[in-house]
Amino acid sequence: MSGPAPSAENLLNKMTIYKVPSQYSGPFQGAYNDVAANNNASTPTWKGAAATSFNPNANGTWDGSPYGTFVGTRFANAPLGQQETILVHEMAHPFLAPDESNVVDTSRKYNPGAGGIPKSCGTQPLPPLH
Amino acid sequence: MLDFEKKMHDLVGRKCWLSVVLLCTLLWAHLPQTQSQSLLTDNAKPQISVRIYSDRVRFQPEEDVRLRVEIWNESRQDLFVFKEIDNTFSNSLAKIQLTLYNENQAIVPTVASVVDSFSSERSTYPPLATELPRYWIALMPGHFCGGEVVIRASSFGKLKEPGRYRIQGMYSSRGFLAQDINNPLLHYARELKQLPYEAWVGHVETNSLTIEVLK
Numbered sequence: 001m002s003g004p005a006p007s008a009e010n011l012l013n014k015m016t017i018y019k020v021p022s023q024y025s026g027p028f029q030g031a032y033n034d035v036a037a038n039n040n041a042s043t044p045t046w047k048g049a050a051a052t053s054f055n056p057n058a059n060g061t062w063d064g065s066p067y068g069t070f071v072g073t074r075f076a077n078a079p080l081g082q083q084e085t086i087l088v089h090e091m092a093h094p095f096l097a098p099d100e101s102n103v104v105d106t107s108r109k110y111n112p113g114a115g116g117i118p119k120s121c122g123t124q125p126l127p128p129l130h
Numbered sequence: 131m132l133d134f135e136k137k138m139h140d141l142v143g144r145k146c147w148l149s150v151v152l153l154c155t156l157l158w159a160h161l162p163q164t165q166s167q168s169l170l171t172d173n174a175k176p177q178i179s180v181r182i183y184s185d186r187v188r189f190q191p192e193e194d195v196r197l198r199v200e201i202w203n204e205s206r207q208d209l210f211v212f213k214e215i216d217n218t219f220s221n222s223l224a225k226i227q228l229t230l231y232n233e234n235q236a237i238v239p240t241v242a243s244v245v246d247s248f249s250s251e252r253s254t255y256p257p258l259a260t261e262l263p264r265y266w267i268a269l270m271p272g273h274f275c276g277g278e279v280v281i282r283a284s285s286f287g288k289l290k291e292p293g294r295y296r297i298q299g300m301y302s303s304r305g306f307l308a309q310d311i312n313n314p315l316l317h318y319a320r321e322l323k324q325l326p327y328e329a330w331v332g333h334v335e336t337n338s339l340t341i342e343v344l345k
Contacts, residue, residue: 027284031243034219051219051245058238060220074248086248093221093244100221100244104310111311112248128251 011091014065020072028053028068035072049074052090060098067094074129081124085112088121177204178211180226180301180336182279188342191290195281195341199226201301203269210266210329212303215277219245223265223313224303226279226336230286231296239285250316258318265314266306266329292345302333 018024020035031051054067069090075083092103092110103110110116112126183198201211212224219225221244230237255261267275281297283289306315306322306329315322322329 027241028243029284030218030241030282031245034243034245048245049248051243053241053243055240056238056242058236060238060242062242086246089246097242098220103244104221104246104312106250106309106311106316113251113311126248128253129247129249130253 007095008091010064011095014067014094015087015091016066016068017087018068018070019076020070024070026068028070031068031070035070048072050086050090052093054094054097056097062094062097078126079124081118082126084121084123085117085126088117088123178202178209178301178330178334179204180299180334182228182297182299182336182339184297184339184341187340188344189289191292191343191345192283193289193343194283195289195297197228197279197281197297198276199279199299199301199336200274200276201269202274203271206271208268208270208327210262210268210306210325210327211275212329213265213267213275215275216279218279219243221245221310221312223305223308223310224301226299226301228279228281228297228299230281230288231298231338232288232293237286237288237295240287241285245312247312247314249314250311252314252317255317258315258321261315261318262306262322268327289343292343294340294342296338296340298338299336300333301336303330305329305331 018032020032024032031048031053034048035051037048048070050069050071052067052069055063055065057063069087071086075086078086089103089110089112093100096102096110102108105111106113108116109120112118114125116125117123118125179202181200181202183200184195185198189195199215201215203209203211212222214222214224215226217225218227220227220242269275281289288295304310306313307319308316310316
């Protein structure tokens with residue numbers, strides 16, 4: 001499997017999206033807890049709008065097995081185009097692991113603002129956080 | 131006599147001059163070193179050390195291992211460290227990554243997690259004075275802040291197997307100026323740069339400790 005389309009398809013096929021809060025019990029509990037904590041916090045410290053857990057190889061790269069993405073109220077309240085932006089961003093984490101700098105850098109193409117994922121994928125930019 | 135005195139005066143004068151020149155040369159040679167050492171001392175990057183402890187050495191198979199973590203300010207100036215110590219998410223602004231070693235073979239967690247807050251751009255920005263203490267804490271020289279980090283047996287399958295394991299961590303911080311979509315203080319960069327002290331940035335290894343998983 002090579003090239004961008006098969007990679008994207010593979011990432012999509014291996015992704016399971018979990019809404020938070022919901023009943024979850026499994027190997028990715030830490031990610032669930034972080035998104036759940038944010039949803040329940042009385043004074044938000046902007047922890048987890050979305051979290052992704054995957055199984056790594058010894059060198060930190062994704063091992064290609066199914067992975068989980070947990071999304072909270074910000075995702076639930078967002079229009080479809082913004083939800084797509086969030087999910088594409090989450091897919092970039094296992095794809096580029098363990099090089100996080102490419103995924104979270106404000107100036108790089110995987111950022112969810114107007115100049116990042118929406119520009120490449122035609123999705124909607126995430127608005128500033130309320 | 132006068133001639134002799136004049137010659138002596140000239141000679142002493144030359145000797146004095148020579149001494150002054152030698153002294154200046156020595157000082158000149160020494161001065162830049164002293165200055166650079168002083169600069170290093172005053173402007174050196176703030177240093178921290180991170181120490182891990184366990185109340186126990188022996189654990190049952192599949193038991194979580196609770197560690198106490200202390201972040202010490204080893205520098206001569208105040209510095210900020212990230213408040214959340216038990217952060218193991220790989221894209222966090224600051225995190226501690228713990229590794230188990232079994233006879234020098236590294237055992238990494240079976241699960242890697244990342245979390246996004248998408249908080250670098252916000253619709254309103256409260257004053258920095260209220261935002262900064264939410265995420266960062268100032269440490270005076272010689273002081274520490276601490277917390278607990280749990281090594282979950284569910285993430286380290288090896289903790290099911292009896293044996294001796296060495297635990298060591300790597301603590302890293304990207305500071306409050308990190309160009310990160312999840313940095314809630316990114317908007318305040320100009321103000322943060324004017325603070326009298328900075329956030330610690332870098333990575334440092336912890337001490338190591340050995341535990342035993344019983345049969």
